[in-house]
Amino acid sequence: MVSLQKVIFFLWLFAKVGVLPDDRLNAAVGGTMIFTTTMSPTEKPFSSVNWSFNVSTPIIIFVINAENIIGPEYEGRITFFPSTASLELRSLTLDDTGEYTVNAVHDGTLLNGRTTLVIHEKVSSVLVNSSSTDLVEFSGSVSLSCSASGPSLSFLWLNGSSEVTASDRVQLTDGGSSLTIITVTRFDQGPFRCRVSNPVSTVISDPVNLSINGPENMDLISSPPQGYFAVGSDISLTCSVGSRPPAHFKWFLNGDQLPDTGSELRLMDVQMSQSGNYSCQAFNTGKKVFSSFLTC
Structure with a gap:
């Protein structure tokens, strides 16, 4: 009677290459990997199939004459698909990283494939x-x-x-x-x-x-848009600024702070005593910026 080791060696020696993907396979700890062969489903059973891990280790599964021999480490963890000689491996651990080989005989043809599986911890x-x-x-x-x-x-x-x-x-x-x-x-x-x-x-x-x-791009605009005004005029000065978070405002006449706040300063029925350089200050929690002066 031919020993199991001799059968595996015979299949390895004469097998053809290419029934498994050449690319490295990746899977997560605790996950499942299906090693799908490129062989078409067939009704005629394989004469023999051997799946092994890292070549020299005990077999994963050996199938001959419809009898399955499963390695003790893989009991309950694998499913074999006899029509394509594919294999499902479950409950993956880091120790399952390595090279997987399949050797099969079908209708007198020797077939084999080899691929590498890398197990990763999830992020x-x-x-x-x-x-x-x-x-x-x-x-x-x-x-x-x-x-x-x-x-x-x-x-x-x-x-x-x-x-x-x-x-x-x-x-x-x-x-x-x-x-x-x-x-x-x-x-x-x-x-x-x-x-x-x-x-x-x-x-x-x-x-x-x-x-x-920090506010930026400040501008001081007068309405009507002119620099000199007649006594008795009504004037609106608007301070515009881009700011995040929203800016707060202070107004100044010749450097002295006015009681007015907000982005608009209204001057009604102006008198000579109100002539001078007007400026606004925009500020928030981060930074202060002065606008250009406007002479009225």
């Missing part, structure tokens, strides 16, 4: 930390760092739904896990998210929002 514990969340527009920088657990990690940053890419103001370092924005603007408020991937999973962090303070 977990994705967290973003910021060096600051309260910044001043045009005068501050911020660094965001992304940490995660798992092997073979790749990082991608999102600002809202848009991918963040490197530029003159944006630096991506430490394999993409660190993001630095130089000279922040109001458009850098986020929300920022870190997307971490490996071959078997993807996890996106909770959002981080930045508070970017």
Whole structure:
């Protein structure tokens, strides 16, 4: 009687190559992998099929004359598909990483295939930390760092739904896990998210929002639009500014603060004593900006 070892050696020696994918396969711990052969389903049974792991280890399953011999480590973890000689392996562990080989005889033809399976832990514990969340527009920088657990990690940053890419103001370092924005603007408020991937999973962090303070592009407009006015005129001065968060205003005449607040200053029935240089000051929690003076 021919021993099992001799049968396996015979199949290995004379088999043809190519019934399994050449590409490396990836799967997650606890998951399932189906090794699907390229053989077409057949009603005529295979004379013999042998699945092995890392060649020298005990068999996964050996099928001959419709009898199945399953390795003790694989009891309850596999399903064999006799029509294609494919194999399902369940409850994967890191120890299942390695090379898988199938040798089969069908209708007098010797067949074999070989592929590599790599088991990965899933990505977990994705967290973003910021060096600051309260910044001043045009005068501050911020660094965001992304940490995660798992092997073979790749990082991608999102600002809202848009991918963040490197530029003159944006630096991506430490394999993409660190993001630095130089000279922040109001458009850098986020929300920022870190997307971490490996071959078997993807996890996106909770959002981080930045508070970017500071008004800009100030303008002081008079109505009617002229620099000199007759005694008794009514004049409206409006201070406009782009600001996030919204700006507050103070008004000054010749450097002295007026009691008026708000973006508009109304001067009714003006007198000579009200002549001078008017200015407004816009401010918020981050920064103050003065407009140009207006002489009335």
